[in-house]
Amino acid sequence: MAGEPQEVVPHRTLITVCAMMATLMQSLDSTIANVALPYMQGSLSASYDEITWVLTSYITAAAIMTAPVGWISARFGLKRLFLLSMVGFTISSMLCGAAQTLPEMIAFRLLQGVFGAALVPLSQSTMLNIYPAEKRGSAMAIWGMGVMVGPILGPTLGGYLTELYNWRWVFFVNLPFGILATAGMAMFLPKTDPEAGLKFDWFGFGVFAIGIAGLQLMLDRGETMDWFGSTEIIIEAVMACLGFYLFIVHMLTAEKPFITPRVFKDRNLTAGLLMMFAVGMVMLAVSALLAPWLQLLANYPVETAGLVLAPRGFGTMGAMMIAGWLSNKVDARLLMGLGIIILAWSLYLMTSWTPAVSETTMVINTTLQGAGLGFVFVPLQVVAFATLEPLLRTEGTALLSLLRNVGSAIGISITSALVTRNGQIEHAALTGYITPLNRAFQGSAASLMPTTSHAAQVLNGMLNDQSQIVAYNNDWKLMMLTSLPMLLLLLLMRGPKKGSGGSAAHAPVMD
Numbered sequence: 271m272a273g274e275p276q277e278v279v280p281h282r283t284l285i286t287v288c289a290m291m292a293t294l295m296q297s298l299d300s301t302i303a304n305v306a307l308p309y310m311q312g313s314l315s316a317s318y319d320e321i322t323w324v325l326t327s328y329i330t331a332a333a334i335m336t337a338p339v340g341w342i343s344a345r346f347g348l349k350r351l352f353l354l355s356m357v358g359f360t361i362s363s364m365l366c367g368a369a370q371t372l373p374e375m376i377a378f379r380l381l382q383g384v385f386g387a388a389l390v391p392l393s394q395s396t397m398l399n400i401y402p403a404e405k406r407g408s409a410m411a412i413w414g415m416g417v418m419v420g421p422i423l424g425p426t427l428g429g430y431l432t433e434l435y436n437w438r439w440v441f442f443v444n445l446p447f448g449i450l451a452t453a454g455m456a457m458f459l460p461k462t463d464p465e466a467g468l469k470f471d472w473f474g475f476g477v478f479a480i481g482i483a484g485l486q487l488m489l490d491r492g493e494t495m496d497w498f499g500s501t502e503i504i505i506e507a508v509m510a511c512l513g514f515y516l517f518i519v520h521m522l523t524a525e526k527p528f529i530t531p532r533v534f535k536d537r538n539l540t541a542g543l544l545m546m547f548a549v550g551m552v553m554l555a556v557s558a559l560l561a562p563w564l565q566l567l568a569n570y571p572v573e574t575a576g577l578v579l580a581p582r583g584f585g586t587m588g589a590m591m592i593a594g595w596l597s598n599k600v601d602a603r604l605l606m607g608l609g610i611i612i613l614a615w616s617l618y619l620m621t622s623w624t625p626a627v628s629e630t631t632m633v634i635n636t637t638l639q640g641a642g643l644g645f646v647f648v649p650l651q652v653v654a655f656a657t658l659e660p661l662l663r664t665e666g667t668a669l670l671s672l673l674r675n676v677g678s679a680i681g682i683s684i685t686s687a688l689v690t691r692n693g694q695i696e697h698a699a700l701t702g703y704i705t706p707l708n709r710a711f712q713g714s715a716a717s718l719m720p721t722t723s724h725a726a727q728v729l730n731g732m733l734n735d736q737s738q739i740v741a742y743n744n745d746w747k748l749m750m751l752t753s754l755p756m757l758l759l760l761l762l763m764r765g766p767k768k769g770s771g772g773s774a775a776h777a778p779v780m781d
Contacts, residue, residue, distance in 0.1 A: 281458040282400050286412070288454035289393040291447050292356060293413060296389040299328065299363070299382065299444070302424035306437035308565055309572070313437070314372045322686045323490055325558055326679045327376045330486045331383025333675035334479045337528070338470060339388045340668055343395070347464040352392045352455055358385030360448030367441035391671055396459065424557070426583070429576020474520050474528030481513025482676065489683035493690050533662045533669070541762040542654030543673045545606075545646070548756050550677025552613065552749050553643055555685045557582075560636075563742050567735060568625040581633045582640035589644025602649035603760045609645025610756045612638055617750035621743050625735075646756070653763050681752075685745045692744050696737035704729070 303310070303324055311321040343351045362382040369375040394413055401409040431439040488506040495503050521527040534540050557579070564575035593605050616639040658666050 284454055284458050285396065285400055286409075288451045288458070289396045290412065291451035292352075292389045292455075293393040295359065295444055295447055295451070296332075296386040298424045298427065299386065299441075302428040302431075302440045302443075303437070306428050306432045306440050306572070308562060309432055309437040310375070314369070314375060316372045317494075320372060320494070322558070322682060323372075323376050324379055325554075326486060326490055326682050328379040328383040328386070329554070329675055329679040329682070330482065331380045332387040333672055333679060334482050335384050335387035336391065336672045336675060337478065337668055338475055339391045340665070341470045342388070343392060344465050345470070348392060348395060348399075348462045349455070349459050350464070351388055352396070352459065353452060355385050355388040355392065356448055356452040356455065359389065360444055360452070363441045363444035363448070367438040391668060394667065399460075426576040426580040429572045429574075429579075433572050469526070471520075471524065471526060471528040474517060474524065477513045477516040477520065478528060479513070481510050481517055484509030484511075484513055486679055486683065489680060489687065493687040529669070530662060530665055533658075533665050536658045536662070536666075538657045538763050539654050539666050539669075541759040542650055543669055545650060545756050545759050546654075546670050547673040547677035548752055549643065549646055549650075550674040551681030552617075552753055554678040555681030555745075556617070556639070556749055558682045559685055559689065559742060559745055567738055567742070568627075578629060578632055579636060582636040585637035585640030585642075586644040586647075587640075589641040590648050593645050593648040602653045603763055605649040606646050606653070607757060607760055609642045609647075609649075610753060610760075611642075612645065613642030614750050614753045616642060617746050617753060620746040621750065623743065623746070624739055657764055681749075685748065688745055688748065689738070689741045692741035693734075693737045696740045697733050700733050700737060 307321050307324065310316070310324060314321070339351075359382060362378055362385055365378040366375060366382060369378055397409045397413050427443075428440045431437075431443060484506045488503055488510060491500075491506070492503055497503055498507070517528075521529055521531055560579060561575055564570040564578060565572060570578065589609070593609075596605060616635050619635055654670065655666060
């Protein structure tokens, strides 16, 4: 654990720029491929269910590998781990861009997630180490924008790169930023001494990783493999249950477990972890669904789809700046409550969307949605750590990142599976109305009856579109119902003490 930073740190501005590059690279890559998925689907010969693994494999690997970052940075030194992560992330990005098959892409995305897992917590740690306590609030506002805005602006950048070049450039774009950030950190980041005697709870980490991997595989493969009618899904479910069971038992009984049990005794942090899980689900799941909705149902060109999603990021940035300014003046729980209500309202409005919805309506809605996320994220960083004992802040920070990543991966998997499943159910239901006895098919509409192959194709296309619209609207409703329970979590939280300036929330240092 690093001590308080000196008042003057050489090259502080350059280190900040490099740390933000690392944060943006990692957070952008969680969503930058969203709008390119239809193009990747054709190039890699993948189904809609399978191509979402490009997103979830990255997020799952990052979730699993986030947990041991604190130990690895202390054992081998923050600077050494930072440089290794940057180099590995950049190389694996190039491999993703060069992938020729779906298995290759998934393997390289897993590798990218493994190296990228450390970038966000190490960037946060670096920012905290180089700024004194009175400036940490401003430093965390800058860092928080990278964490929240990166995933939201990712589809916009991905859309332009895909249109101007091709989908491979959503990965190749990391090369110049990776080189600059690595060179800057190598030259200017102060070196830290490793602690050779540290031991790590590898058993706890191992069973935890098995649990996460089993759960994610079950969610990703379930729809394709007929869920529990498949031996594979049953095995993956057993892996998940056994992994989590062993992890919990080990955590409660081991002398020095992977995660200290008393960290969950803090009411604010426990409620904050649950809220961060929900934020992760909504933030990336909605983004992952909107991109194909705009392209496949509303027939938006890829660059226009990315542009329509951009206001979500601007709404987040604006709300985060306002929330940061108000954090010392207004109860943070009130700001979070406002953000949750705005978020839920924007999702409620989406439940009635059809491809005919205007661009203006979409821009207003996505801006509101981004603002809601911004009003939740910044105060949450203050309240979650307001009552946590200082020795546990490092674990608390890692757990928040972990829950955000796990929530994102699970949210994408569940919503993608539900779009496919509900689309099939609605298609079958609508097919039942196709009969000569239905008055809708009498008169001028009689030509739509599937009496010829052409008429059958036209009618099937219409049924597919209508069933997909209903399926997506059901997902928006699910996201709305996911966000509303966050209001109840506010009742469990206690506000930060007066005059804390939110610094308590920003004290966790990873090295």
